[in-house]
Amino acid sequence: MNIKVVIPARYGSSRLPGKPLLKINGVEVVNHVVQRCIEAGVAHSDIFVASDDGRILEVIDNTKSMAIMTDSKHQSGTDRLCEVAEKEGWSEDTLVINVQGDEPMIPPDLISNLISFAGSNPQFHICTAVTSVTSLDEFNNPNVVKAILGEDGRALYFTRSASPFNRDVPGDIEMANRHIGIYSYRVSALKCFCSYEESQLEKYEKLEQLRALSRGMAIGAFVYEGNIPHGVDTMEDFEKVKELMELEK
Template identity: 60%
Template sequence: MTLENIKVVIPARYSSTRLPGKPLLQIKQKPIFWHVVQRCLEAGFKISDIHVATDDIRIVNEATHLNIPIIMTSTEHESGSDRINEVAEKEGWSEETVVLNVQGDEPLIPVTLIKELSAFTLSNPEFLITTAVKQVNSYNDYINPNIVKAILGEKGRALYFTRSPAPLCRDNHNNLSLAYKHVGIYAYTVASLRRFCSYPEAPLEKYEKLEQLRALSHGMSVGAFIFDGNIEHGVDTISDYERIKSLIENENYDTSN
């Protein structure tokens, strides 16, 4: 399989709790989701294989104006995975089709990250869901409940995701060599996505507020590769937007790694 066997879906929900309408915020006279699309094009995907999925006609109109494939989805979805599942159903993609879920609020997502997740997914079909992690480098990040930690077993198998400081080295609590933070990008086949969305919310998922725990709770295998590059935080607040807008407008960034 190659990149041509992968579809990219970029969820772009209008009603963000902290920053309503953020997909339409402008950077260099283009909306945030346009910049995410550019990163996917730079990763080697064709525009025909990239779809923005939204719940708002204003985003539909803007994407149409920019000649970006756009699909209107329900306003009732609880998660981006549910929205992507609706796209797969509407487009009639086969069960074997791999779908890459790229967040619509990360205009500086590294191109290398997209490429490496695609390659990892295609070369590890034993995993029903794939994602990425990054080394935790500071104790403050390790104990921060807003930074999700991933616990990995052999050959990239994800054993658990948690907001707690984990795993803990018994002999040296400052040893973070096996501590990884989760990077919010996913890939799955249409069959795996449909299976995931068929399950109700799992108790651990509700407890930690982590959607990926639904998959693990129901026995779905999750694989993760370790990404070595830099990752800019996405746009969650107005201060995030102003910082990333400044980086892009001053060309003070490198999306290639």
């Protein structure tokens, strides 16, 4: 199986500009993400950092990953992935993993488990991961995206609402799953997805994956049992992650 990892790393975040370049233990956030991918067993020649800013690409160690300049007009990281796949001429059946560039503590086994799941389930156009919701606060939080799964691991829906809701036992969260923002696509599915316009449900919930479901694409998800550390969205997030990683050094 031909596998590529693409790490979209945008400089112009509205909440924390330049966050891929912030350093933890002397290493940039984006290079920590690259290292996690290597620890997942991905060859350095198959890891690509895709950015729209030369300041980010300049810090990429080309002995560990490839740096690719992409269009600054992309609306999402998925569009950036598609550009990389087209520039590199990857075959239609190449499996592309989208690993966020602001998650320096992403568990390597989350990446490797997604690769295994996607390889074993070619019936899904897109694959992703979920983890169990552990509290009612989490269940009711609209910033926590819930994934509704069918019996075969097929994702039926993604929502910010408290779902699935047990009518008879309202406080029951046994079937509630939290979506983890990591994806895999075959190049053919990636190109198809990026050719679609934003769907009404996507606009409504502000969830990009609903574009795929609205068009009939099949999304599969596995349940990840490990801990999911927080990514870096704000300076407060960065300080927390930095403290944790410095303690682990």
